[in-house]
Every structure is written in C-alpha cells, then in structure tokens.
Amino acid sequence: MNNILVILPVILPLVLGYASLHIKFENDKKCTDYAIICTAVNSIIVFVMLFMLAGESVNVFTFTDALSIKFRIDGLGCVFAGMVSFLWPLATVYASEYMKHEGKMQKFFAFYLMTFGVTVGLAFSANMLTMYLCYEALTFITLPLVTHSMDKRAEYAGKKYIVYSVGGASLSFIGMMLMLFYNSSIEFVYGGVVADGEPVLLVAYLLMFIGFGVKAAIFPLHGWLPAASVAPTTVTALLHAVAVVKAGVFAIMRTTYYFFGTGFLKGTWVQDVVMCIAIVTILFGSWSAARSRHLKRRFAFSTVSQLSYILFGVTLMTAESFKGSMAHMLFHGLIKIVLFYTAGAILYTNHREYVDEIEGFARKMSKTFWLFTLCSIALIGIPPLPGFLSKFTLATSAVAEMSADNILPFIGVCALMFSAFMTAIYLFEIIIKAYFPSKCFNDLHLDEVKEAPDRLFVPMAVISAVMVSVIFWANPLFDFLGNVAKGGF
Numbered sequence: 333m334n335n336i337l338v339i340l341p342v343i344l345p346l347v348l349g350y351a352s353l354h355i356k357f358e359n360d361k362k363c364t365d366y367a368i369i370c371t372a373v374n375s376i377i378v379f380v381m382l383f384m385l386a387g388e389s390v391n392v393f394t395f396t397d398a399l400s401i402k403f404r405i406d407g408l409g410c411v412f413a414g415m416v417s418f419l420w421p422l423a424t425v426y427a428s429e430y431m432k433h434e435g436k437m438q439k440f441f442a443f444y445l446m447t448f449g450v451t452v453g454l455a456f457s458a459n460m461l462t463m464y465l466c467y468e469a470l471t472f473i474t475l476p477l478v479t480h481s482m483d484k485r486a487e488y489a490g491k492k493y494i495v496y497s498v499g500g501a502s503l504s505f506i507g508m509m510l511m512l513f514y515n516s517s518i519e520f521v522y523g524g525v526v527a528d529g530e531p532v533l534l535v536a537y538l539l540m541f542i543g544f545g546v547k548a549a550i551f552p553l554h555g556w557l558p559a560a561s562v563a564p565t566t567v568t569a570l571l572h573a574v575a576v577v578k579a580g581v582f583a584i585m586r587t588t589y590y591f592f593g594t595g596f597l598k599g600t601w602v603q604d605v606v607m608c609i610a611i612v613t614i615l616f617g618s619w620s621a622a623r624s625r626h627l628k629r630r631f632a633f634s635t636v637s638q639l640s641y642i643l644f645g646v647t648l649m650t651a652e653s654f655k656g657s658m659a660h661m662l663f664h665g666l667i668k669i670v671l672f673y674t675a676g677a678i679l680y681t682n683h684r685e686y687v688d689e690i691e692g693f694a695r696k697m698s699k700t701f702w703l704f705t706l707c708s709i710a711l712i713g714i715p716p717l718p719g720f721l722s723k724f725t726l727a728t729s730a731v732a733e734m735s736a737d738n739i740l741p742f743i744g745v746c747a748l749m750f751s752a753f754m755t756a757i758y759l760f761e762i763i764i765k766a767y768f769p770s771k772c773f774n775d776l777h778l779d780e781v782k783e784a785p786d787r788l789f790v791p792m793a794v795i796s797a798v799m800v801s802v803i804f805w806a807n808p809l810f811d812f813l814g815n816v817a818k819g820g821f
Contacts, residue, residue: 411661540591541587706796
C-alpha cells in the first residue's frame with residue numbers, strides 16, 4: 333500500500349535541520365532546546381510508525397521500471413530504526429552540554445538533525461538504489477560533524493573519511509550495476525532476488541560487501557574510524573555506536589539476506605572470503621585496542637572488532653546467526669555509546685584523554701565509572717548482561733555450521749574467544765587504574781577532578797538502565813529478532 337506518511341520521519345529532520353541554520357536563536361540554550369524537541373518528536377513519530385504502519389511502503393519517484401526511490405517499513409528496518417530513534421534524543425541531550433566547549437552549536441545541531449533523517453531513510457529503504465543514495469548522503473551530511481573543529485587534525489580526518497567512504501560506495505555502486513545488468517531487479521526481498529545467478533554476481537557481492545564494509549571498518553579499510561576520534565565525543569559516539577558504522581553493517585545485512593540471498597551465496601568461495609575478512613578484523617581490532625593508550629582511539633579500535641562480530645554472524649548465512657548479528661548490533665550500540673560518553677565526560681570535566689591520566693579518578697567520578705564498569709562487563713560478554721546473550725548466539729550458530737569440510741566457523745569461534753579475552757584486558761586496565769591507583773599515588777592529583785554534570789550523566793544512566801533491563805525481556809526480544817531473521821516482523 334502506498335502511504336506517504338512513511339517518509340515523514342525521513343523528511344522532517346532534514347527540513348528542521350536545514351531551517352535551524354537560518355533561525356536566529358537568542359542564545360545557545362534556545363538552539364539546543366530546539367534540537368532536543370525536534371529529535372524527540374521525530375523519534376516518537378518513528379516508534380508510532382513502527383507499530384502502526386509496519387509493512388507499509390511509498391514510491392517517491394520512478395526513473396524506470398527497475399529503478400525507483402522507494403521506502404518500506406519491514407522487520408529489519410524496524411530493528412535499525414528503533415535503535416537509532418531510541419538513542420538519538422538521549423545523544424542530543426548529552427550533546428547540549430558537551431558542545432558548550434566546542435562552539436558552533438547551531439551548525440552542529442543542524443547537521444546532527446539532518447543525519448537523523450538520512451539514517452531513518454536508510455533504515456526504511458525498499459530497494460538498493462534508495463539505500464545507496466541514503467548511504468552516500470550519510471557520508472556527506474556527517475562530514476561537517478567530523479571536521480567540526482576545523483583544525484589540521486580535523487581536516488585530515490575529514491579527508492580520510494570522505495576518501496574511504498566514497499571509495500567504498502563506488503565499489504558498492506559497481507556491484508549494484510552488475511546486479512541490475514544480470515538480474516534486472518534491485519528490490520529488497522527476503523531470500524534475495526537472484527534466481528539463476530551468473531558467477532559474476534559472486535564478484536558483485538564481494539564488491540558490495542567490501543564497499544559497504546568500509547563504513548563497517550573492515551580490515552584493512554578501517555583507517556578512517558580511529559582518525560575520526562579527533563571529532564567531538566558526541567560525534568565519535570554517533571559514528572562509532574549508532575549511525576555510520578551501523579549503517580555499514582545494516583547495508584551488508586540487506587545485501588546478504590534481502591538482495592543476493594543466502595541460497596545463492598552459501599557454500600560458495602565468496603562466503604569463505606567475506607568470513608575470513610570478518611575473522612581477521614575481529615582479531616586485528618581487539619589487538620589494536622589493547623595497544624592504544626588514547627581512550628577514544630581504544631574504543632574506536634574496539635568498535636572495529638565488535639562490528640565484525642556482527643559481520644561474522646552475517647557471513648555464516650543462517651537464520652540463527654542473523655538473529656545473533658541483529659542482537660549484537662543493538663547491544664553494541666547501547667554499550668559502546670555509554671563507553672564513549674564516559675570518555676567524553678572525563679575529557680569535558682577534567683581534560684584527560686589518555687588511559688595513564690585517569691589513575692584514581694573513580695574516587696571523584698564514582699557515578700561515571702560505575703556506569704563504565706557495568707558497560708565494560710557487558711561488552712566483554714560476562715553473563716547475564718546482554719553482551720553475553722548476543723555473543724553466545726553467534727558462537728552457537730557458528731558451532732552448528734562446523735564440519736570437516738569447513739573449519740572457518742571453528743576459527744571464527746576461536747577469534748571470538750580471543751577477542752573477548754583482549755576486550756577484558758583493555759577495559760579492565762582502565763577500571764583497575766581508576767579504582768586501584770598505585771601505592772605511590774598522591775591524592776592531591778585528584779583535587780580538581782569533578783564528576784560529570786547531570787546533562788552528561790543522565791543520558792548515560794538511562795541507556796545503561798535500558799541495557800541492563802534487556803536481561804528481563806530477553807526472550808520476547810530474541811523471539812522478535814528470530815522472526816525478523818526468517819523474513820517476518
């Protein structure tokens with residue numbers, strides 16, 4: 333059914349964000365209040381649509397019989413849009429405080445709002461052309477956020493970000509054109525649209541996996557992600573936990589399960605190649621995170637590793653592994669945004685950004701480090717917190733795929749175990765330094781250390797509470813994700 337309301341949460345933030353560039357706000361508070369209200373209203377609209385308009389679609393523009401801009405609310409789109417719409421208003425509240433020392437708030441919140449609309453558009457895309465256009469738009473609309481400070485480091489990070497992202501998108505475009513030439517359809521249909529696939533379509537899938545994988549920070553195309561850590565923490569949290577990197581894994585989910593189809597891909601050489609990419613990235617990211625001394629860069633490399641947990645599940649190409657991938661996408665979003673926000677709180681209130689500079693800080697920032705510890709335990713995968721649930725699902729689905737002819741799932745499980753061990757090392761190092769300073773530590777170093785202000789702490793606390801509450805409704809959530817993994821709602 334053609335329902336124009338489907339594009340409302342896509343268009344509204346774009347219009348409101350652009351309009352905010354031309355509004356003369358009396359002060360910064362008016363600007364931040366505008367942004368908070370707009371994101372909250374749009375999030376409410378999204379959730380109403382997820383419940384009321386599930387399955388609805390709208391054809392915005394038709395180029396040819398095969399090419400059109402079309403949006404539809406389906407199961408996978410509900411998962412991604414729901415995660416984004418829950419986190420965005422809370423992220424805006426955090427940003428309203430944090431951006432006070434970054435300046436240029438009107439410009440920042442304008443692009444922050446518009447990014448929300450483009451991300452929802454990507455979630456609701458009904459075909460590859462629409463998703464590709466939203467994917468490209470996401471790159472360009474987040475560029476001003478990455479380069480917000482406009483110093484040399486930010487300019488370098490922005491150049492790196494645009495080169496990597498546009499280069500990756502170009503590979504995806506080639507894959508889409510090959511698919512259109514040989515298969516004549518680019519619609520998203522669960523199970524894929526390839527009937528009798530040409531061998532060249534396996535190459536097309538590899539190109540699209542690598543292309544979309546740039547935003548998912550696959551090795552060796554991950555370099556833009558740690559470089560982007562120079563951006564304000566509100567931006568890096570957005571890039572590393574919610575919008576950009578999750579757009580990459582979401583696009584690969586769409587490409588694998590709704591475009592090419594696992595029936596065509598499973599058991600081919602390309603499955604082995606993409607699974608190897610995911611496994612190598614898991615190992616590389618966790619090892620690099622342990623070596624980094626900068627807090628935000630450590631979390632950035634952690635994101636590199638954790639994203640490939642999701643991709644490993646996707647490359648297993650089963651309904652159970654797809655369920656585990658979606659679960660980890662949700663849980664990682666909740667957990668990692670809090671970890672980034674704790675790093676931001678330390679930087680904002682105490683001007684420290686290295687692991688070795690936070691010794692004893694838990695004595696003065698007890699609330700912040702309590703949340704950090706809780707989310708660290710969840711990310712490591714210690715039961716019963718959600719990180720364990722998603723990782724366990726991924727591991728068991730990999731075990732189910734093991735055979736004498738295919739040892740990659742076994743290698744993948746070993747990679748997950750190694751990564752969990754390294755995650756414990758690089759997160760517990762921070763916890764131990766903060767809670768248990770060395771014997772020669774002088775408490776005078778903590779005289780000027782302050783707890784995070786409420787506008788930074790409250791969003792972290794709310795997200796952490798929701799993360800923990802997943803324990804109590806894990807069964808219905810996993811039942812829902814299981815239905816989505818089988819093509820339903």
